[in-house]
Amino acid sequence: xxxxxxxxxxxxxxxxxxxxxxxxxxxxxxxxxxxxxxxxxxxxxxxxxxxxxxxxxxxxxxxxxxxxxxxxxxxxxxxxxxxxxxxxxxxxxxxxxxxxxxxxxxxxxxxxxxxxxxxxxxxxxxxxxxxxxxxxxxx
Numbered sequence: 315x316x317x318x319x320x321x322x323x324x325x326x327x328x329x330x331x332x333x334x335x336x337x338x339x340x341x342x343x344x345x346x347x348x349x350x351x352x353x354x355x356x357x358x359x360x361x362x363x364x365x366x367x368x369x370x371x372x373x374x375x376x377x378x379x380x381x382x383x384x385x386x387x388x389x390x391x392x393x394x395x396x397x398x399x400x401x402x403x404x405x406x407x408x409x410x411x412x413x414x415x416x417x418x419x420x421x422x423x424x425x426x427x428x429x430x431x432x433x434x435x436x437x438x439x440x441x442x443x444x445x446x447x448x449x450x451x452x453x
Contacts, residue, residue: 318401320360320372323350331361334369334385340416345385368394370401379406382414391422 321327328347335345350359350371357373364370368386372379379402384394402410415432425432 318362318364318370318397318405320362320370323354323359323361325351327361330363331369334363337385337387338391338418340383340385340419342414342416364394364397368397370394370398372401378411379408380411380413383412383416383419388422391419395423 323331328351331347331350335347350361353359357375360372362370362372364384367390368384370384371382373381381398381402384391384398386394399410402408420432
């Protein structure tokens with residue numbers, strides 16, 4: 315059932331992981347390879363490629379496992395999410411916790427029911443810049 319093999323993120327893995335970035339517009343700043351690479355030691359970042367359709371995450375901090383939303387095409391998001399949830403529930407034997415869930419994914423997965431608890435982290439919002447202000451550094 316669980317054909318997921320998580321491995322630690324390395325610079326050499328970049329070419330395997332890059333095709334999954336940008337498959338779905340998730341509008342988070344954390345959806346770039348460099349972010350995963352920079353935090354790989356602090357959060358013990360591991361990844362698995364599921365059926366060549368999705369890049370799945372496994373992270374750990376202070377003994378707690380968590381993940382980010384799978385990187386994949388929208389048509390594969392539900393199946394990838396369910397596979398990740400099964401891995402957490404049956405292999406790790408813990409509930410699935412996802413940080414970095416974008417609104418489009420939450421809506422696509424219809425996570426609004428009683429089965430999932432969703433909380434916006436006000437202090438973790440991304441910065442948005444007006445293009446002209448950024449180009450001219452006007453503040």
